[in-house]
Amino acid sequence: MPSQIEHQLQQQLESRKDRSLLRRLVVIPATSADFSSNDFLGLARNPQLGARFLKELQSFPTHTPPLGSTGSRLLDGNSRYAEELEDLIAGFHNAEAALIFNSGFDANVGFFSSVPQSGDVILYDEYIHASVHDGMKVTRAGVKKAFLHNSLEHLEELLQTVRREDQQQAGTGLSGNNKYKQRNIFVAVESVYSMDGDIAPLREIVDLLEQFGAYLIVDEAHATGVFGEQGRGLVNELGLEGRVFARLHTFSKALASNGAAMVGPKVLKEYLINYARPLIYSTFTSFSNLASVKSAYQMLIAGETIELVQKVRSLISHFRTTINIPPHIHLLPSESPIQGLVMEGNARVNALSQQLIQAGLNVKPIRFPTVPKGKERVRICLHSHNTIEQVDMLIRIVEEWVKKEERDVGAIVPLPATLDTTATTEAQAAAAGPTASLSVSTLSGSTKKTSILSKL
Numbered sequence: 001m002p003s004q005i006e007h008q009l010q011q012q013l014e015s016r017k018d019r020s021l022l023r024r025l026v027v028i029p030a031t032s033a034d035f036s037s038n039d040f041l042g043l044a045r046n047p048q049l050g051a052r053f054l055k056e057l058q059s060f061p062t063h064t065p066p067l068g069s070t071g072s073r074l075l076d077g078n079s080r081y082a083e084e085l086e087d088l089i090a091g092f093h094n095a096e097a098a099l100i101f102n103s104g105f106d107a108n109v110g111f112f113s114s115v116p117q118s119g120d121v122i123l124y125d126e127y128i129h130a131s132v133h134d135g136m137k138v139t140r141a142g143v144k145k146a147f148l149h150n151s152l153e154h155l156e157e158l159l160q161t162v163r164r165e166d167q168q169q170a171g172t173g174l175s176g177n178n179k180y181k182q183r184n185i186f187v188a189v190e191s192v193y194s195m196d197g198d199i200a201p202l203r204e205i206v207d208l209l210e211q212f213g214a215y216l217i218v219d220e221a222h223a224t225g226v227f228g229e230q231g232r233g234l235v236n237e238l239g240l241e242g243r244v245f246a247r248l249h250t251f252s253k254a255l256a257s258n259g260a261a262m263v264g265p266k267v268l269k270e271y272l273i274n275y276a277r278p279l280i281y282s283t284f285t286s287f288s289n290l291a292s293v294k295s296a297y298q299m300l301i302a303g304e305t306i307e308l309v310q311k312v313r314s315l316i317s318h319f320r321t322t323i324n325i326p327p328h329i330h331l332l333p334s335e336s337p338i339q340g341l342v343m344e345g346n347a348r349v350n351a352l353s354q355q356l357i358q359a360g361l362n363v364k365p366i367r368f369p370t371v372p373k374g375k376e377r378v379r380i381c382l383h384s385h386n387t388i389e390q391v392d393m394l395i396r397i398v399e400e401w402v403k404k405e406e407r408d409v410g411a412i413v414p415l416p417a418t419l420d421t422t423a424t425t426e427a428q429a430a431a432a433g434p435t436a437s438l439s440v441s442t443l444s445g446s447t448k449k450t451s452i453l454s455k456l
Helices: 004-018 047-058 073-077 080-092 104-114 130-137 152-172 202-212 266-275 287-301 306-322 346-358 388-409 421-431 447-454
Strands: 097-101 121-125 143-147 185-190 215-219 246-250 260-264 338-342 364-366 377-381
Touching: 047 287, 080 097, 080 260, 080 287, 097 104, 097 266, 104 130, 104 215, 104 246, 104 260, 104 266, 121 130, 121 152, 143 152, 152 185, 152 202, 185 202, 202 215, 260 266, 306 338, 306 388, 346 364, 346 377, 346 388
Parallel strands: 121 143, 121 185, 185 215, 215 246
Antiparallel strands: 097 260, 246 260, 338 377, 364 377
């Protein structure tokens, strides 16, 4: 007979199932066309990366360093190999130092739980990754506030409020003296947002933060390998490396490995070694994983991924210029490999996803509460290993499903009240231009338009 707790757990699972929210582990058929994974450059099955990886492993026939790390980084898990890899990563990303974590999640938790000092302020984009939220749960920062997605206006309002409060504190004195120090402000954004695929207006954010003496932390998880010179990321592409306090580059997406590196000042690395609990109290990643990361970076450095990026660019352009869907299904504005079809309701995105999966195309639904209610979507990821034929098949199935839904329902679902259809048309027209480049030089022109679109 189930115990009380087992019964309670089962009830909660049944509740999720009734709301189309139940998650399951699935094994993707090997014959499925991949439109879901973060393997944007196809390196997970790339023969060149495989050959580099095997050669790297064979260079240590006596297992020195050992296959496993054998302990936490601060005890026995460190190695000269790991330190040399960090130097390589720091040099590649034009940073003073790099510190490897077991995952991007660990890196964000480690940073935001330890770096902000007592009473400091964290301002974060409302679409920031869950790992930042988990770090903020145990942070010493006194203020944690979200700003509207990609909204420079709202971010500026919050910055002004913080500094106005600092001035008031300094004017009245703290504990009877005038030695009050203004608070550190940390601003957390993603360069490419994982659910929408849109891009943060980093140039404008950096210009704004410098007026207030704030520190920018950029999560480059979905930009590493895809944007910037030889895959250095969006911050590099925009020439902002010297103006961003810290960047997170993950190895688990375009680089087909595991883990992440926080890059920034040397003092930041030393501080995290001393205070980041996910680093201090976790067994470090294995040598074989470090070898995989090194092999992926060697490909970037050698320029062996340039053609793969160009292939992704051409598929993005083809997808956006070819698909023809009615306005009540919104194609999110994105020039990244992540494309989203927004339609209201978990049941609807589940149904379209299942239709695509049954046709042999691996496409996942993104449901509430992962995204805001009413903004559910089918998330389509394009990769260098996808073919034009596969993309055309996906487009055809989506268009046919939409037409069938309209016939079955007999009515069109209205547009969300916040949707700026003019801005949408402009964004789609821009994406349909003569170039398939992922250059973002024109993406940060109209902040107000970006803000409206990105709330979807």
